[in-house]
Amino acid sequence: MAVMALKCPDIEVVVVDVSRPRIDAWNGDHLPIFEPGLAEVVKARRGKNLFFTADVERHVADADIVFVSVNTPTKTRGLGAGKAVDLAYWESAARMVADVSHSGKVVVEKSTVPVRTAEAIEKILAHNGHGVEFQVLSNPEFLAEGTAVGDLLCPDRVLIGGRDSAAGRNAVQTLRDVYARWVPVDRIITTNLWSAELSKLAANAFLAQRVSSVNAISALCEATGADVTEVARAVGKDPRIGGRFLDAGVGFGGSCFQKDTLSLVYACECSGLPEAAGYWRQVVAMNDYQKSRFVRRVVSSMFNTVAGKKVAVLGFAFKKGTGDTRESPAIDVCRGLLGERAHVSVYDPMVSEEQIQRDLAPAAAPAKARSRVAVARDAYEAARGAHGVCILTEWDEFRALDYRRIHGGMEKPAFVFDGRNVVDAGELREMGFVVYCVGKPLDEWLSHMPAAA
Numbered sequence: 001m002a003v004m005a006l007k008c009p010d011i012e013v014v015v016v017d018v019s020r021p022r023i024d025a026w027n028g029d030h031l032p033i034f035e036p037g038l039a040e041v042v043k044a045r046r047g048k049n050l051f052f053t054a055d056v057e058r059h060v061a062d063a064d065i066v067f068v069s070v071n072t073p074t075k076t077r078g079l080g081a082g083k084a085v086d087l088a089y090w091e092s093a094a095r096m097v098a099d100v101s102h103s104g105k106v107v108v109e110k111s112t113v114p115v116r117t118a119e120a121i122e123k124i125l126a127h128n129g130h131g132v133e134f135q136v137l138s139n140p141e142f143l144a145e146g147t148a149v150g151d152l153l154c155p156d157r158v159l160i161g162g163r164d165s166a167a168g169r170n171a172v173q174t175l176r177d178v179y180a181r182w183v184p185v186d187r188i189i190t191t192n193l194w195s196a197e198l199s200k201l202a203a204n205a206f207l208a209q210r211v212s213s214v215n216a217i218s219a220l221c222e223a224t225g226a227d228v229t230e231v232a233r234a235v236g237k238d239p240r241i242g243g244r245f246l247d248a249g250v251g252f253g254g255s256c257f258q259k260d261t262l263s264l265v266y267a268c269e270c271s272g273l274p275e276a277a278g279y280w281r282q283v284v285a286m287n288d289y290q291k292s293r294f295v296r297r298v299v300s301s302m303f304n305t306v307a308g309k310k311v312a313v314l315g316f317a318f319k320k321g322t323g324d325t326r327e328s329p330a331i332d333v334c335r336g337l338l339g340e341r342a343h344v345s346v347y348d349p350m351v352s353e354e355q356i357q358r359d360l361a362p363a364a365a366p367a368k369a370r371s372r373v374a375v376a377r378d379a380y381e382a383a384r385g386a387h388g389v390c391i392l393t394e395w396d397e398f399r400a401l402d403y404r405r406i407h408g409g410m411e412k413p414a415f416v417f418d419g420r421n422v423v424d425a426g427e428l429r430e431m432g433f434v435v436y437c438v439g440k441p442l443d444e445w446l447s448h449m450p451a452a453a
């Protein structure tokens with residue numbers, strides 16, 4: 001919305017949220033999320049044509065177009081728990097729009113939703129009792145965190161799905177005209193509603209599948225002496241495959257890939273397509289395997305026990321360029337190590353101590369785990385006195401660390417487990433480290449260690 005305000009100075013954009021602390025932060029000096037370049041865009045338009053307020057109903061009532069971007073998490077209980085999307089926030093937003101509206105509106109699905117959600121939303125809106133006409137559009141968002149501003153300024157495509165009726169086509173045109181102020185029209189794709197909704201889930205499932213595919217190959221590389229970076233490069237040179245999104249690692253994270261792939265699994269199951277559901281389920285299963293395989297590698301390398309040992313964790317965000325830790329593989333890796341009674345010392349340049357402690361505290365015994373989780377101010381402090389270092393986010397600063405200094409302060413033998421392939425393994429081995437890099441030929445030390453089952 002901030003980018004839209006930047007590109008459309010004649011349009012008034014009002015961001016409303018039921019969370020007052022979030023709105024206060026959007027109006028303050030410290031935005032509630034870290035996203036490169038976003039603060040500049042917000043500051044450029046805030047108070048001019050970009051406003052943030054918790055006065056939800058008033059501004060929804062006044063609007064011509066309402067973008068609904070509420071959270072759509074995976075259900076944790078009830079029917080479809082663990083797969084289906086929880087649409088409670090969406091439904092309550094739709095009911096509120098219906099209740100407060102006295103003028104016709106275009107209601108835009110910006111959240112990622114299951115295919116055919118628009119049909120349910122239309123039904124809720126149609127019963128508003130005020131005789132108001134609504135048009136529902138699907139306009140899924142494809143930005144990635146860490147590069148969001150650039151992705152929005154120059155999107156690969158903008159997708160708009162609407163009804164094939166005069167009013168539907170009119171609504172699509174209205175939204176198309178907004179984007180056409182800065183997006184070349186050949187990148188604005190219009191489809192029917194269900195295609196737009198499903199395309200978003202399919203796009204994320206395809207991307208997640210690429211990561212799981214290269215991670216599956218990484219396991220075979222370690223078993224055979226092949227190097228996953230070389231394999232990915234050779235494979236990606238085929239233009240039918242392409243070289244992007246083939247970085248093997250400790251697994252994908254983030255609030256979207258797992259949620260949206262599981263939502264697709266559930267849609268297949270509900271449509272009586274168990275084979276298609278099983279295919280997509282395996283993308284997530286492979287990701288779980290990659291995370292647990294990493295933990296097993298750490299434990300088996302360090303003489304099959306990390307109990308009482310300090311392990312430094314460099315990087316806690318799910319990718320570089322963000323402070324977001326939702327579904328971060330670092331959480332599962334740390335939990336795995338804590339389960340083996342290790343002491344973990346975490347450093348991430350963008351994640352707060354409070355967030356790390358919250359993510360790692362088991363609901364049952366928060367205080368107990370806390371005593372074995374420390375949060376360091378820098379990588380050197382995290383690694384001091386540690387037996388091993390795990391690199392779990394590809395922050396650039398981890399490429400440029402003084403690893404000789406880190407080695408000097410560690411217990412010996414000193415291990416580096418590079419879950420993002422950021423270090424120069426050869427150099428580190430010369431310094432005396434035992435090094436593991438995902439999908440790379442194994443250090444002699446590691447190849448002689450039986451993998452923990």
Ligand SMILES: NC(=O)c1ccc[n+]([C@@H]2O[C@H](COP(=O)([O-])OP(=O)(O)OC[C@H]3O[C@@H](n4cnc5c(N)ncnc54)[C@H](O)[C@@H]3O)[C@@H](O)[C@H]2O)c1
Nearest residue numbers: 016017018019069070071072089092093111112141143145
């Ligand atoms: N985060 C991303 O990079 C990204 C990218 C593409 C699509 N999406 C999709 O966008 C949606 C939102 O994702 P997010 O990461 O911003 O979630 P989020 O949880 O960070 O933000 C959702 C916000 O909606 C607010 N909210 C909930 N119910 C409300 C209501 N009835 N009225 C007003 N505000 C309400 C919450 O307070 C919260 O601030 C999801 O469907 C997600 O899949 C996210």
Ligand SMILES: O=c1ccn([C@@H]2O[C@H](COP(=O)(O)OP(=O)(O)O[C@H]3O[C@H](CO)[C@@H](O)[C@H](O)[C@H]3O)[C@@H](O)[C@H]2O)c(=O)[nH]1
Nearest residue numbers: 141142143144145211245246247249252253254256318319
């Ligand atoms: O080659 C790769 C590429 C990514 N990842 C990991 O995959 C996860 C997701 O990365 P990315 O897709 O870059 O970030 P997101 O912000 O989750 O963006 C995805 O999810 C968004 C929310 O739906 C979509 O809008 C975006 O198009 C889609 O890329 C991260 O943990 C990455 O480390 C890899 O392990 N290897």
